[in-house]
Amino acid sequence: MLLATTQRAIGFVVLAAVVVGFIIWLFVNLRSGRDEVGAEIELAANRRPGTPDEELEGKRLNVALFSALGLLAVIAVGLPLYWLGEPGRQEGAVETFDETFVRRGLELYENGAQCVNCHGGAGVGGLANYVINDQSGSFVAQVNWIAPALNNVLYRYDEEQVRYILNYGRPGSPMAAWGAEGGGPLTTQQIDEIIDYLWSVQLPVEEMRLTVDDFVKSIDSDLYERMMAVRKSNADVAPNGDVEPVDANRLSRGDELKLGEILFNNQELAAGSYSCARCHVAGANYGKAWEPFERLQYGAFGPSLVGVEKEATEQQHFDLIWKGMDSGKIYFSRKQGNPQMPGFGVNRNTGRAEEGVPDLGKEGQLAPEQVWAIVTYERNLSNNSTVKSPIAGTAESPTFITANRGTAGE
Numbered sequence: 274m275l276l277a278t279t280q281r282a283i284g285f286v287v288l289a290a291v292v293v294g295f296i297i298w299l300f301v302n303l304r305s306g307r308d309e310v311g312a313e314i315e316l317a318a319n320r321r322p323g324t325p326d327e328e329l330e331g332k333r334l335n336v337a338l339f340s341a342l343g344l345l346a347v348i349a350v351g352l353p354l355y356w357l358g359e360p361g362r363q364e365g366a367v368e369t370f371d372e373t374f375v376r377r378g379l380e381l382y383e384n385g386a387q388c389v390n391c392h393g394g395a396g397v398g399g400l401a402n403y404v405i406n407d408q409s410g411s412f413v414a415q416v417n418w419i420a421p422a423l424n425n426v427l428y429r430y431d432e433e434q435v436r437y438i439l440n441y442g443r444p445g446s447p448m449a450a451w452g453a454e455g456g457g458p459l460t461t462q463q464i465d466e467i468i469d470y471l472w473s474v475q476l477p478v479e480e481m482r483l484t485v486d487d488f489v490k491s492i493d494s495d496l497y498e499r500m501m502a503v504r505k506s507n508a509d510v511a512p513n514g515d516v517e518p519v520d521a522n523r524l525s526r527g528d529e530l531k532l533g534e535i536l537f538n539n540q541e542l543a544a545g546s547y548s549c550a551r552c553h554v555a556g557a558n559y560g561k562a563w564e565p566f567e568r569l570q571y572g573a574f575g576p577s578l579v580g581v582e583k584e585a586t587e588q589q590h591f592d593l594i595w596k597g598m599d600s601g602k603i604y605f606s607r608k609q610g611n612p613q614m615p616g617f618g619v620n621r622n623t624g625r626a627e628e629g630v631p632d633l634g635k636e637g638q639l640a641p642e643q644v645w646a647i648v649t650y651e652r653n654l655s656n657n658s659t660v661k662s663p664i665a666g667t668a669e670s671p672t673f674i675t676a677n678r679g680t681a682g683e
């Protein structure tokens with residue numbers, strides 16, 4: 274800013290000097306020209322005797338050389354100065370560009386595409402009234418399907434994943450395909466504008482974390498105290514938050530089962546955007562967890578997790594929830610990653626500033642002791658008598674639940 278101001282001042286001085294100089298030059302030239310009128314014979318330049326060498330190589334030469342040197346100096350100083358200010362100038366251009374995108378994104382969010390009707394103002398989350406039909410198009414039920422908060426979505430998904438969801442939607446849910454790529458009404462640029470708008474409404478990391486912690490507190494304040502104590506003990510070991518999740522201190526097993534259950538199942542907190550059940554338990558997104566309609570299991574986008582302890586080690590299990598899935602990568606040493614399993618521990622967009630991706634810090638939606646609690650809870654689902662067995666399957670063959678939700682990521 275300071276640089277830009279001084280630079281501008283110098284620019285004006287140089288400009289003024291050039292203008293004044295030009296006027297003087299013009300004036301002098303016109304004056305000397307006027308003398309010549311009517312006196313061509315005597316005064317025509319080619320008829321006059323040449324200037325003697327003494328004079329040419331004396332004062333005149335010096336004047337010419339010095340003014341050339343002066344001009345050169347102006348260029349030599351002026352160009353680097355301009356070049357110095359260039360990044361700032363470009364940044365300014367990018368900023369106004371982004372602001373325009375954000376403004377247009379807001380317009381689309383609220384009017385053009387009406388995301389606001391389901392996901393709430395500024396992405397706080399909401400409900401979608403939705404009619405479920407069966408494959409033949411017959412009415413099954415009318416439900417209120419939670420539309421997750423989006424003011425935290427760029428912590429759990431990277432930009433490409435969000436773009437994918439906007440383009441293709443979530444088949445079998447109220448979330449339609451919006452991008453032209455997926456047959457929707459919005460252009461690639463409009464999708465980018467909406468993503469820029471979403472960036473502009475992301476909560477600061479502390480505020481986002483606070484919503485989860487406060488939620489736990491509202492349900493079990495003693496558990497909350499113990500959770501915060503464990504977190505503090507981790508922060509004491511690594512004050513800058515660089516504790517390796519593997520080495521993180523954890524709650525007792527009993528507390529992990531309690532905390533895990535709260536976090537896994539909650540549909541209230543930020544419209545289920547911290548919940549696992551909304552994707553992993555049929556019916557959870559519309560208040561009918563484990564009660565899917567007869568023969569048709571609607572609403573589970575991911576597989577049932579009953580029996581997951583046989584699929585992966587604790588560490589693999591933790592890593593998957595912590596980091597999420599990368600498109601096309603193998604997870605649990607056997608499966609192709611579906612790019613729509615969110616990452617809850619690390620912000621998947623961090624460290625990409627040079628690609629122009631905003632950086633909200635490396636923390637994700639959940640802290641290590643919270644993710645460990647979910648891992649423990651999930652690995653105990655098979656033994657948990659309160660978890661109802663899925664209708665069409667058993668705890669041993671829980672794969673049925675992926676029914677009817679398309680093949681995202683293929």
Ligand code: HEC
Pocket residue numbers: 382386387388389390391392401418419420421423426435438439443446447448449451467546551558574
């Ligand atoms: C008719 C209601 C409705 C509208 C309109 C709508 N959505 Fe959604 N959206 C949903 C629902 C419901 C889900 C959750 C689907 C599921 O259960 O998998 C969802 C999921 C999403 C997700 C994935 C979030 C996650 O964590 O799973 C994103 C991102 C998203 N919507 C963005 C948008 C944007 C941006 C718009 C506007 C262009 C929009 N949605 C319009 C209802 C809607």
Ligand code: HEC
Pocket residue numbers: 537547548549550551552553574575576578581584590593594605608609610611613614615617647651
């Ligand atoms: C937006 C939907 C969504 C949410 C929310 C979600 N998941 Fe997933 N999850 C998926 C999808 C999709 C898959 C992969 C399905 C596939 O590749 O077949 C998956 C896979 C998994 C797997 C691997 C299961 C296996 O046996 O392959 C685990 C474990 C898992 N999720 C845990 C969680 C936990 C814990 C949470 C909450 C903290 C969570 N998920 C929240 C969509 C979701």
